[in-house]
Amino acid sequence: MQPAYDTRNIVANLHFPACPMSDASYRDAIFSTPLDRVARFSFDEQVVACFPDMIRRSVPGYGQILGMLGLIAQRHLRHGAHVYDLGCSLGAASLALAGQLPPDAFRLTAVDLSPAMVARARETLAAECPGHAIEVAEGDIRTLDYRPSGMIVLNFTLQFLPREDRDAVIARLHEALEPGGVLVLSEKVVDLDEQDNAWRVERYHDFKRANGYSDLEISQKRNALENVLVPDSLDAHHDRLARAGFSRSLTWFQYLNFASLIAFKEA
Template sequence: MTDASYRDAIFSTPLDRVASFSFDERVVACFPDMVRRSIPGYGQILGMFGVIAERHLRHAAHVYDLGCSLGAVGLALAGRLPAEAFELTGVDLSLTMIGRAREIAAAESPDHRMQFVEGDIRHLDYRASGMIVLNFTLQFLPPADRDAVIDKLFAALEPGGILVLSEKIVAEDEQENAWLVERYHDFKRANGYSEMEISQKRTALENVLVPDTLAAHHARLTQAGFSRVTTWFQYLNFASLVAFKDKDALIGAKAATQDA
């Protein structure tokens, strides 16, 4: 994505009170720089979405990118697949993000069928889809809402479809988790963030981004009905999973369009 953006300096000055993190206009302006310097392996994960879609997406299938931000998932698919291969709907709560995603997609992939809409993924009327992506999105939902969302996504997926879930995770062992967190902070230091920026960003995300363990993600996906769940990527305390809906699976009693 060649979107011009500013360097992330949101937490570079001392704040008397650190407000809870939100995807406001300041974040939108520096978002590409923020994710590149803050999420280990973000570029590698994006690069694999198109490869995974090539292997598992039937021709002309519909794809959801939930929590789409600036539409990077759609651009990753467009970089590997021809325009007729898929149709994508990106959804985000931030209208500012949606506006920029539309502009970027129109400039970089004008021939691909991609639409971007403002919405809450907990209350969408989902259409049948061959692939659904939650790229660092579920972690921002209240933990009590996560099971219901995954249940709805399983119902919306066509038999043989896949869900790709990327998340910040927490290790079950406290000592292991502490080591991973410290190395993650080292990662951010190596990418130019100061101690103040790291500390203030951590405060801003408290109770906003609530990570699960890998085991909890696997259990939730299995409980929803996915026949197989694979952790295909992990870099420190960030991971991506792919969940497969059996080709012989029947659509459950809960309709895909039923609100949670």
């Protein structure tokens, strides 16, 4: 059995040949100075350059979610089946699967809408996983021509789509999955109880402060993400999965207002 990556540190270890992560210039400082006008957040070259640091300091539990993907695949993925990593960004989920599964265990297509993300993900995955059958494609997951797959990973991607498009995407993913296939859906979520939601948001801001972000950075990034990242409640996610035809779904992980669900297609 091939040795696995230390998936607890996969985000920290994500690097690019042209962008040594030890260089302080690749620390996330996008919102560290006062801006007269905060532009809408986008996954451009500026974000790509500091994305590993941004994720590491901004998404509670991201490493733990990555670390479980291979274990989930070992339990639920038919040997040799196809896998999608949708909204792959720099390919961390693909790296996690390749680090835990041998090359003949699966074929994978990683998809992202951002040309900058796709270029870096393609470079990184080719360098880190040369023996695995991994394709990186630029595309919109709303219009993608899906092939039959045994597992689909949708890590912090659905939240960036307009709400009116989300049901159709999940329905298409259910249709693409083979019988017995699984969808792993990770998202930032809101709590239906306003008081509980406020507590989670406040503690999330504490989490970011503890990771070195200033109040200015927290405020300006929140403004940049307004109407760009629009989270749903866990109930809304489970209801959507049920409407799409999944036989069952469960929340297997939650850390403050970040959660990961798994949905099962009937065998």
